[in-house]
Amino acid sequence: MTREIRLNAFDMNCVGHQSPGLWRHPRDKSWTYKDLDYWVHLAKTLERGKFDGLFIADVLGVYDVLNGNVDAALRHSAQVPVNDPLQLIPTMAYETEHLGFGLTASLSFEHPYTFARRISTLDHLTKGRVGWNIVTSYLNSGALNIGQPAQTKHDDRYDLAEEYLEVCYKLWEGSWEDGAVVRDRESGIFTHPEKVHPIRHSGKHFNVPGIHLSEPSPQRTPVLYQAGASSRGKDFAGAHAECIFVASPSKPVLKRYVANVREAAERIGRNPREILAFNLQTVVLGETDAEAQRKFNEYRKYASFEGALTLISGWTGIDFGQFGPDEVLRHRHTNAVQSAVETFTTIDPTKEWTVREMADWVGVGGFGPVFVGSPQTVADLMQEWIEDTDVDGFNLAYAVTPESFEDAVDLLVPELQKRGVYKTDYAKGTLREKLGGAGPRLVAPHPGAAYRNLFGEPARVAANG
Template sequence: MSRLIHFNLFEMNCVGHIQHGLWTHPDNNRHRYTDLNYWTDLAKLLERGLFDAVFLADVVGAYDRYRGGPETAIREAVQIPANDPLLVVPAMAAVTRHLGFAVTFSTTYEPPFSHARRMSTLDHLTKGRVAWNVVTSYLRSAARNFGLDDEIEHDLRYEIAEEYLEVVYKLWEGSWEDDAVVRDRERAVYTDPAKVHAIDHDGKHFRVAGPHLSEPSPQRTPVIYQAGNSERGKDFAARHAEAIFTGAPSLEALREEIADIRRRAAAHGRDPDHVKVFPGASVIVARTQQEVDAKLADLRRHIRPEGFLAQRGSGIDLAAYPPDELIDDIVARGGDFTERAVRPLVGRGLRVRDVLESVGAIGRGPFFVAGTPQHVADEIERWADETGASGFNLMQYLSPGTAEDFIELVVPELQRRGRYRTEYTDTTLRERLLGPGIHRLPGTHPGAAFRHAETTWPTRKNPSGS
């Protein structure tokens, strides 16, 4: 029997998430992101469509490298304004029974103790439907928002993240024993103090005494998502992540990426099948090809290249150059390019208009499909089968129109082929991903080493990180 293909909806608590300029489309409701009904309606829609989860991205700074400041990002609504992703989860959970919620939170700027309590609270309120997308934050403006002069160096951010995870694993997995809560009315004992433990973590970056303030939640540790692309990020993901959001320039590259991640996971002593990979997917679907073509043309009229350039942090002010000027000529004269932006453009004979037309263009990349339900389902099956991907994070063009079209037209087609669930059969998000009965971290996961035992875990003094 062919394996089921999983789907998350990739979202953000803001106006302009990924498809910049499309907030101007008359059928887009993204401006309603401050309205609680927007989120509860979206949650009910996704549960009706049997989605695994809504995956909420986040940033804690503004994109301010393009043209030397944040003005373009602010004007174009490039992930600003943006609200907290965690705060919409309880409302969405209240109107659903099965939908999962993956929320993004950085390990770099805020301490682990309070975050551990927030995530335990969400896991309780959702009855075990929460995941944490672990990020280390890379925006210079984010660092300045938290009192630093500049962003923390890349590998140091991951060193901090390693210790951050150690702290929260101790709080979630080891601070409270499974039977600590007794609720003995006769003796007036709610919790047995002998079964609640301080963690006394004294490390290089954090000192946390504990105990954890929350009693054990259904999953204890939320499902761990991650999206690192560097060598350090990939190793971090292979060590900790249960679901990985990634991308690749081709199906072949993704297949190799997934094989590499699973090899790394096995090297860390984990079961490679406990690491699920979700590339982003863009889908435009309609009942006829004529309707598909009309949708594409309509969306393309609203795309704003400058929004994409601002998000990339390129510093390229392409509007200042004639459309037919060669990029190589601009670079040779010392044009306003950052090294990161210019590297992939040099030596390709590109003109300014070529770059502008390609930036943010709808219809590019290996995981884009526009067509009838049958054609879209064919492509999704091919992507999954040729790469080994567990599923996909569906990108929205219009909200909620993209999800509505997918649920109305593609989901039934995938169900007919036996590739998409016809009902929810699990109780927690981890069980949905890893299999029946797996509600808490598997024993091979590094977090499981911090479960309370007769002999407590060793406390690291000034760890170097790995």
């Protein structure tokens, strides 16, 4: 097999992230998330390993479903405290040359007019190395704290997302023409006003009459990531995503998901092979299988049962504090992440999972599978999963940071390169070009490309001071 394997690192501006309780491990440094030194070291490590990018998760809200309060989340640092991810990226970009940065930002809590400027600014500062993980948010606590009466229902959030992207596409792709900015010192013209257009958007959720505030950035629209696992989420990803992020613990589930998104893309005329699929993965590596297993057993001693239930309760909207540890998991429908409960019942259709077994699974690496072994063993497993599921690569979460990432760079990457399935150098250009795009911009038939050259009246018509 010679298909290239792609790797992102998966982190969050918090403690522990996907492995609740492992912040207590003596070699874990996730508690230093407040220091730029941690992030700069991580970025340089990942670039040394030719990772495609650092994918930074985020939540606006707290995991307060377990027992109806935030106590367990605070006690075990289950993604709280959590800081803003965007502010980390400029410093890491300054210290690297090629590494991409996938920013998770919820469209539920910020107006597209201001958000579009923040992303354009970031694309400028990174010289075109930024991607946006489009999320609609699922924590009710986040909605309440910005004044909403409750979290919007699942499918309604995707209705809003479609219009949100329409506004962003108009601002990024349509408002400023190519050649609008000339910086002509002799004529005294910096920008030709007739080449900058108000978007005049009037919709169900947003009214944005004016122009985009930023001049065009290298990519204009950032590389678009999406992680929705529901039927509506897969259709949305097929229409808009350039990369999809899946958290599937089993090959059959992952294969079905990737196929569904590619089919959704094909239905609207997109090339399904242009969508890159990454599965959540944790790897525990050692020079030998025995050394890796010893390390994994050591990690598991620090995993927090209550911390794992805190995350699962938040992900599903079900308070697992009401069940005993040995109760069997039953399928329940919620307005949270609809696929989360189904995840455990589809790992093995013949198995009935107890709450304790579910927490043990999530305790190291979250929902995704954990590969434990030597570089040869883990490389075999990665190639097997890619061949069997049509996934393109993996978002690697950590058990202990930066150890998990350093092991991947120092042990796994050389093995993959030796097999000819991993790049030995970066491609030139923006993140979109490094990921295989023909150029720095969206291209038809991606829906975002349709907003290019859409407007014809000069900005001065709508100018209001």
